[in-house]
Amino acid sequence: MARKAFAPELLARxxxxxxTEALDRLELYWKADPSFRPVKDKDTKRVNVSVGGGVIELLVNGPKWYDTRQKRGGGGAIDLAMHVLRLDFVSAVKRLAAS
Incomplete structure (x- = not known):
């Protein structure tokens, strides 16, 4: 049985x-914290994301994110979906590509 692969262009995108675009695609409610003042990079924002009855606090800058409570970070929508929704790689890509 041949294994199907995702298009490299999709994965790169x-x-x-x-x-924030990834959170919208995942249909998760999020809100930027207007009181947050970044220390190192002025483009960093703090967002609170509602997931499964709880809230995850993320520091975000473009495609990069850091979960302040779990002290874990990553880059890109795939890593984010895997972390926030506890999905495997294939499920994360399929969910993001479907939206």
């Missing part, structure tokens, strides 16, 4: 996607 998802890896470069901004976190």
């Amino acid at each position: 998802l890896r470069e996607m901004a976190v």
Whole structure:
């Protein structure tokens, strides 16, 4: 049985996607924290994401994200979907590509 692969262009686009766009594609409610003042990079924002009755606090800058409570970060929509929704790679890509 031949294994199907995702198109390299799709994977590249998802890896470069901004976190806020990825959250929208995943249909997750998020809100930027207007009181947050970044220390190092002025483009960094703090967003609170509602997931499964709880809230995840993320520091975001373009495609990069960092979960302040779990002290774990990554880059791109695929890593984000895997972390936030606890999906495997294939499920994360399929969910992001479907939206």
